Amino acid sequence: MSVAADALQPLLVKELLVLRGRAAFGHFSEIITNAPGAGYDIDFDEATNQIRIDFRESAFLGAAIGSDASRFAGAAFSSFKGLDVHLDDASSLAWGLVRAYYSAFYAGHALIRLLGRTCTQIESSHLNRIKNIANALGKPVNSSVSAGLFVCELNPTQTGFEMRQARGRVGGAHEAFWEVFDGFVSEITEDVLRGRIAPADARAVFLKLDSFRKITKRASGASWLSTVRNEIQYRHARGVWAPSVLKRRERGVLSRTAAQWKRDPMTMDIDGPPGGDIGAYVMACTFLTALCREVLRRVADRSSAGVNSFARFPLRLCD
Structure with a gap:
């Protein structure tokens, strides 16, 4: 097993180690409007516009985290599977590079959930529910809090979470x-x-x-991967669309890098990947997908649910 999984294991959401089968919640945000029981406690910090929600128990909160993590991990693994073949082929190279980005994007979402945090779209219906409960409790939420992308971080007891709006320096939801x-x-x-x-x-x-962070911070902020993907997908830049300027040997380097996604990420040469900018881009996407896989494997291996662990379902896509 990877020493990376050893290092991150203490940060895992504890309820994930007992979660069985497919979790009931489709999206983490649904617990705001569909929480079991009478409701939950709310507190609002006016100085920081942070909302604290506490359900006083951890089981279904863990199920919601697990459901989100499973869905994102499954999207990451299914997107990366067979990617090395596409990167080796000039006719499918460009879309292969776009797939690599989305694999990393989904893997990043899955990984932070496994470790107790989410980056979640909160709609007006969720905020209205929060504000109604807050008003009933005499703890009104500032009306300036609006729908959008929120960071939700589990509290130390993992019975609730603190949420704050996420804003990137530039761009939209991906950059944020x-x-x-x-x-x-x-x-x-x-x-x-x-x-x-x-x-x-x-x-x-x-x-x-x-x-890994040094690669993602090659441009302003930390969204270099998104910048490259936008250039490829929308501007048809980087010379990867037909007729591609990348030679067969260069495509082979990218293919061999992507083929490492089921390896221990600690064995990857992420410090000096070959292939220039595109090589670094593929290496970062491969590393993050592999890291997500290793951490999810650790959850499955340590789970008291054994073969029925929720983590087994997305991992099957790696076979």
């Missing part, structure tokens, strides 16, 4: 997500260094994650 993800990776690397694994292993994981 990568800003959130970069901050999250920065936090967990510090946790890794303070963790219980051997110092040499902790430093190795720290350096891998830091190298």
